[in-house]
Amino acid sequence: MHTDTTAALQEQLLRRARAAARTHHTPTPAESRGDGPAPLSRAQRRLWLTEQLGPESGAQYNVPFATRLYGPLDVDALGTALTGLVHRHEILRTRYGRHDGEPYQEPLPAPAPVTVRLADTDGDGRELLAEEAGRPFDLAAGTVPRALVLRHGPQDHTIMLTFHHISIDGPSLDTVAEELAGLYAAARDGVPYREPLPPQYADFARRESAQAGELGEGLDHWARRLAGAAPLRLPRSADAQARLAADRTAPLDAPVLSALRALGTQHRATLFTVTLAAAFAALHRFTGETDLVIGCAGTHREGRAMRGLVGLCVNTLPVRVDLSGDPAFTVLVERVRDALLDAQQHRDVPFDLILERLGAGARDAEGTALVRVTSDVLREPTALRLPGLRAEAVEVSLTDAKFDLSFGLLDTDRPAALVRHRRSALDEATGEELVRSFAALLGAVAADPGIRLSGLPGRAVERDGDGHPAEALLRAHPEVAEAVVPHPDAEPLLAYAVLRRTDGPSPARLRARLRAGLAPEAVPAAVVLLDAMPRTPQGAVDTARLPGAPAVPALDGPRAAAVTEAFAAVLGQVPGPDDDFFALGGQSLTAVQLAEQLRSGLGLPLNGLDVMQCRTPRAVAALLETRATEQAAARPSARPRRSRPGTVLVTGGTGGVGSFVLRELAARGRPVLALARPESAHLVAGDGVDVVEGDLSDLDGLRAAVASTDAVIHAACTFTRPEVDVAAMEAMTGAWRRGPFVFVSSVDAYGHPADARVAEGAEPGEPLSPYGRAKLDCERLLSEAAGHGDRGGASAVRSPIVWGPHARLRDQLQWGATGILYQAAANGRPIVLPGPGTHGHDWYGAPWVHAAALARAVTACLDDPVHGVANALSGHVAWPELAAELVELLGSNSRVLYGEEVHPDLDHHWHYRADRLADALRPRPGEDLRSVLASMTA
Known part of the structure; x- marks a missing residue:
């Protein structure tokens, strides 16, 4: 047979084999069982709620996965491989709905084939990659990953797959990269891919849901561990781009990494633990606070049953550390190590359940949750290594930041300190100063691990005081255990204090101290001493039970009854006018439900984020009155629609x-x-x-x-x-x-x-x-x-x-x-x-x-x-x-x-x-x- 004829026949047979591979479908376990919808895991639920609370979340939780590939790329084989991947993992073709107020997930039929978009580009194509990564997903329609291939030249391509975080996490990307390489090779060669079917994420979510009743002991532990912790106050930036992120890096000398590893070995700690300790130290220098909470990522992946699982299996672990006493950095490393081990022993408790248990005390006045700062060690990013091609990972940064502030250590060939922050949390100059001081701090502790916190680089940023100035001055008194000025605008102005011992200073002496340190108009008319502060069931100071507290005015207005009824219907208890939504047991989903009930009943715009920011029936009612006034002013008269020629x-x-x-x-x-x-x-x-x-x-x-x-x-x-x-x-x-x-x-x-x-x-x-x-x-x-x-x-x-x-x-x-x-x-x-x-x-x-x-x-x-x-x-x-x-x-x-x-x-x-x-x-x-x-x- 002629050589050209043989080659043509082989090519034809290979095309047929590829077509068969694209159309062949081995049922996944869920399709064989026909289990249908499943509950969301707690991690998924958090992400789903971000889209329900209010304004569109955009691409904040998109996961772009890009690789530059050099060599002969077979785009058809890539499409077949991606189709096979989506067939194997139902979480990659899952839609998210709601029934009777509760979200659920449901696998969709596997698409055949998954579309791969090909575009030619003269440069590196970063603008196209950023645009593609910034396109949001519609969770109700499904989360099939999007594929974009940029062709820079005949043997030079960039592949980017875009996932939604609700269906994937960091370890999942390693599985995706490994399976795609095998599926690509099989499609290119026209042979079946015979790896066993992986476990399915819906099964994990069902198990987690079934075990929800077993978390009581863990929740009790976290309630004790985080009692009294409050969200950190950060200096506010004037930048209106609330969630937009700024990534800042400062290079580290190569010996710094090895010195930090050696420091960890000497104190039975990992490089991650040492980095977390450095983040605590930097945050302490930045804020002056000694009671700090930093979040880090935990995982639910344990045992062989989770091997090869694609899905969202992460959990936020709040690590709380006491930095008082100006400890040496080595002492801080040991404190952080012990706190991190304690957190990891209870990593199975979802963070959102912890917040619900802690109630209003775990959020600030704006509704911001306890963890605003995170820390991590970042290594070389995962790349898609296809056979016959040379691969280089491509970073595609999204514009949104998930937390106000994050510290990182780049453990790569070019080590660096990283600070990522929301532009609304820190301005540009402060962010630059913070990353430089963090890099200097890492270098300082690498050179001298025994250095005390007071000797570390960085300076505390001036911040507004907490509450009324009289409250801060009373708390600074060594004999005062607790103090509060609950009604700064009340007449007369009253302060309340609890002493550390019964023979402490008298009210007159405390008031004299206040007169010496405050402007006359800021001095309370009296300082009332109490044996203990009255508390709500959630542990917050119950200002209504303080002696001499002004009477709480009733909630009135045309929509007051509707607001009270909605709070009661959703939260299961009749609220007072100024009861806090979170203190009443509210959380993200109930905020969505409450907003929907009021919006549909009153015909006024309201979303879950409004509820979480207003927090009390009085504030919600006032917001609704404002919006009703805006509507009335903008719509002078209501009239029936009429048919008019030329409309x-x-x-x-x-x-x-x-x-x-x-x-x-x-x-x-x-x-x-x-x-x-x-x-x-x-x-x-x-x-x-x-x-x-x-x-x-x-x-x-x-x-x-x-x-x-x-x-x-x-x-x-x-x-x-x-x-x-x-x-x-x-x-x-x-x-x-x-x-x-x-x-x-x-x-x-x-x-x-x-x-x-x-x-x-x-x-x-x-x-x-x-x-x-x-x-x-x-x-x-x-x-x-x-x-x-x-x-x-x-x-x-x-x-x-x-x-x-x-x-x-x-x-x-x-x-x-x-x-x-x-x-x-x-x-x-x-x-x-x-x-x-x-x-x-x-x-x-x-x-x-x-x-x-x-x-x-x-x-x-x-x-x-x-x-x-x-x-x-x-x-x-x-x-x-x-x-x-x-x-x-x-x-x-x-x-x-x-x-x-x-x-x-x-x-x-x-x-x-x-x-x-x-x-x-x-x-x-x-x-x-x-x-x-x-x-x-x-």
Whole structure:
């Protein structure tokens, strides 16, 4: 047989074998049993609740797993391998629902095949990786991992798999990498993968649920161990980007690691324990506190039965250590070692159950839980090592931080100290100072393990005092065991104290001490001595039982009864007006249930996070009164919806763009039907505007709304869930029967064009972001639907950055390219820009449009459709010009610097033509660049 014929036949046989491998499915144990839904594990429950409490959690709990691979990659074999992996582990294809208020997990049928998205890229593709990692999952729809392959060259690829943390943890990634390598080899060679089926996570969750009643002794232990512990107070940053993370590292000399290991060996401690002790020392130096709690990760993985299990098996262990007495660091290591061993002996008790047991004392006034600080040792990241390829792990950082502050030691070829913090917890300067002092501290204890804490690098940060100043001064008295000023605004002002012994100082002497140390208006009228503080059942001071305490006013108002009834129904006891939600036994799930009951019963916006922050019936009732007032002011009269000829359906009316569209339609006298969520309906209702309740996920509601109107302006967008956007457009175009349809699209649909000058409607250039690809898909759906029956013209209006005086549009100052420049100018930091000619591009900047001009362009398409794609731009602004405007408007002293590196968010060098809508876009007074920036930064 001819050699070429033989090779062709072998290739054909191999393709058939691969096809058989893709379609063959060995049932997993759960599918064979048919057990169906299972309870969530406690760890899963915590993550599920973050999405239920309030605002969308975004990609905070996404787990990106990326590897750069050099050599001949078989993408088809990779897809087959990933499909096999999802077949083997039902947790990777599980959806999460709720029945009678309780969450459950349920495996979905295994998809065949799992999609692998392939994209070409010229550079390292970090922008694409970050965009993919930042796309949130919809837990109700399932958590099948997403696969993206970037092709840098014929034998140079980056593979990134994105998981949700609810289905995977760190040790699971090792299993995933090992199995994918075997599955890939089997798919490439056309042979079956014969490894035994792994254990399934649902079985672990069922066992954990069945053993929940056996945790009493462990809970008792933790209640004793953490009695009196409170969340650490950290200095607050002015940065509004609440959860956004900052990662800071400082290099360590190579001998430091070996010295720290030797220190651990001498004191029967691991490197992790020594690092944890260093974190305690650094936190002590930073805060001045001696009673500290730091969290570390525990695991439920024990024994052979858990080997090969993919799932979330982690638990937070709160380690509490006493740092008083200025101990030597070696003494601290021993204290930390003993505390860590004690915690590990009770690691089976879920942390959220511990919080529930501790009650209100385990949270601060903002609802923040006990553990705000964590510590870990980080080693070389896991890489996907496929046979025949050279692998390098790729770090893909997410923008959200799970804790306020984390200390880390990088145990790699390049050792370093790491500090990760939320930007709302520490500002940039404090974060930089902290990582430098942590690195110096590690070096100091490596050189001299016997050094005392007072001799370590770092300085205490000044913080606001706790409570009333009289309270702090009384507590500082050596003879006072406890003190409280419960009502700082009461008349007369009273302080209460418990002495350490019966012959301690008199009330008069204590008050004289206060007069000497406080301003006259801060001195209590009396100091009342007590034998013991009255306590609530949860251990907090019961201020209502203090002698002379002011009478608690009753809870009144039109919604007071509903709030009290909801608290009682959910928590099982009638609350007092100022009883604390957590002290009554509340926790995350009951906060969600309470908010849902009040929201549905009163028709007012409320979420679980509101409940956890308000905490008392009085505060919740006051919040509801405020929101009711806002609704009444925004909606002057309630009237039935009526059928009016020429009505325009507007989606996204509560957003920045949609609000200007509504304003423009009102000026033109067009009747409007606005789509809005129930809690936001009052923001858009008014003369000429009727409201239909719904959102982009309510496909039936979208279809009905479109069918009932004579024109559509679709301006709503999820921004982060392209699959929802596309499904919504498919539903709307399917129901479209008459009149024009205008879709507010984005210039992101152009992707990365080859030419710097982009004509309207030009073909897209790869790579396209998921957001841009969704816009392109929506435009295609609209184009395919146009021209049938009585349907009018179809217009896709592509807009760039939208600026205007609106709260939602001011978000542009926090995110993306504009956010980078604004935040740097606002904080006086240097602004680093790519100079002309960098990477061969003459100009870097962005197109922009004033929201009012965009609204004119969009509404103009109702009468004069463009029958295709048109751009809506007010102009283009170069980064140096935008930076200069922001520096001047903010009165900043930031300097503009130029470099050869281009930040991904600033890597924009295209100009777009905007001819078709030029008349509507012609600027009006106040729509110039400087005026709109001034209105947004005011």
